[in-house]
Amino acid sequence: MKFTKMHGLGNQYIFVNAFKETLIEEELPSLAVEVSDMYTGIGSDGLILIGPSDVADLKMRVFNKDGSEAMNCGNGLRCVTKYAFDKELVKKPTMTIETMGGVIVQASVTLNKKGTVELVTVDMGVPRLRPVDIPFTGATESPAIKESIQVGEEEWQVTAVSMGNPHAVIYVENIQDAPLTTVGAAIEKHTRFPEGVNVEFIEHLSETEMHFRVWERGSGVTQACGTGACAAVVSSVLNGFSKQGDEVLVHLAGGDLFITWDVDGRVWMKGPCETICEGEYHKKVDRN
Numbered sequence: 001m002k003f004t005k006m007h008g009l010g011n012q013y014i015f016v017n018a019f020k021e022t023l024i025e026e027e028l029p030s031l032a033v034e035v036s037d038m039y040t041g042i043g044s045d046g047l048i049l050i051g052p053s054d055v056a057d058l059k060m061r062v063f064n065k066d067g068s069e070a071m072n073c074g075n076g077l078r079c080v081t082k083y084a085f086d087k088e089l090v091k092k093p094t095m096t097i098e099t100m101g102g103v104i105v106q107a108s109v110t111l112n113k114k115g116t117v118e119l120v121t122v123d124m125g126v127p128r129l130r131p132v133d134i135p136f137t138g139a140t141e142s143p144a145i146k147e148s149i150q151v152g153e154e155e156w157q158v159t160a161v162s163m164g165n166p167h168a169v170i171y172v173e174n175i176q177d178a179p180l181t182t183v184g185a186a187i188e189k190h191t192r193f194p195e196g197v198n199v200e201f202i203e204h205l206s207e208t209e210m211h212f213r214v215w216e217r218g219s220g221v222t223q224a225c226g227t228g229a230c231a232a233v234v235s236s237v238l239n240g241f242s243k244q245g246d247e248v249l250v251h252l253a254g255g256d257l258f259i260t261w262d263v264d265g266r267v268w269m270k271g272p273c274e275t276i277c278e279g280e281y282h283k284k285v286d287r288n
Helices: 025-036 074-086 180-188 226-238
Strands: 002-008 011-017 046-051 058-064 094-098 104-111 117-125 147-151 154-162 166-171 198-206 209-216 247-252 255-261 267-271 274-280
Touching: 002 074, 011 074, 025 046, 025 058, 046 074, 058 074, 074 094, 074 104, 074 117, 074 226, 074 267, 074 274, 117 226, 147 180, 154 180, 154 226, 166 226, 180 198, 180 209, 198 226, 209 226, 226 247, 226 255, 226 267
Parallel strands: 011 046, 058 094, 166 198, 209 247
Antiparallel strands: 002 011, 002 274, 046 058, 094 104, 104 117, 117 267, 147 154, 154 166, 198 209, 247 255, 255 267
16 A cells, blocks of 8 residues: 655644555554554554545545544645645645535645645634534533533533534643643543544633644544644634634644634634655554
8 A cells, every 4th residue: 555644733644545545444444553553554643545525626534543533634634735736636726625524625735936835724614513513412502611521520611612523622721731641531532522522722822822732532642633723713712712813823732823713704724734755555464
């Protein structure tokens, strides 16, 4: 299987051109686990397939490193856009991408003076705020803003947002103290999120700047989460920390994204992505 390894702010995935490569559907979850293993595979946060779509220029399928299939991935979308432009799968700077979250995304590339992709801007669509659409059970109001959730003997306040995949946003005073591996891991599998959830911890610096860390559903701690950054800005507008229509600088562990929840209700994400390497992967053979 030929592959390309790319990253968006350190959020790294193995990309496969499903226009050319034929993969067995039933083996995709186990293949994602295999290639993600840093010791016996390639090493990544998951596997992304780029293939044909009946309703868009391309279709993106994302499998997390634990084999579960994700509905959307912001960093993955930026990488798919660059890949499609670089490989001439789409011969125009603006394209549409179908995701498993039922979202048709419009994305465009910005080229530098050398004619290579410098930034990718993605229209992430309209956030879903009704608890039933996230899904988030037990919330009495829509949207669910600073909803109390029990984790062990502690209560945490979360704001729930879907960007085609579910997010729980929590505000902390110091991002360095964010309990990613404890509270983040517990909330990911909390019973009030029946399909699991990505958990974001946010420290606000100003109305237009924030620190961000994430525990991703199915992957754990990652360097960046594009949909999570979008959800964080939406949440911050809902909580009165930021203003709708303003561009917000989000500092992720792997770098920066620029996010705007515009006055028309759509969320825009702008940021870089890079190709790391290309190669050929030889699938493991079961010798038992």
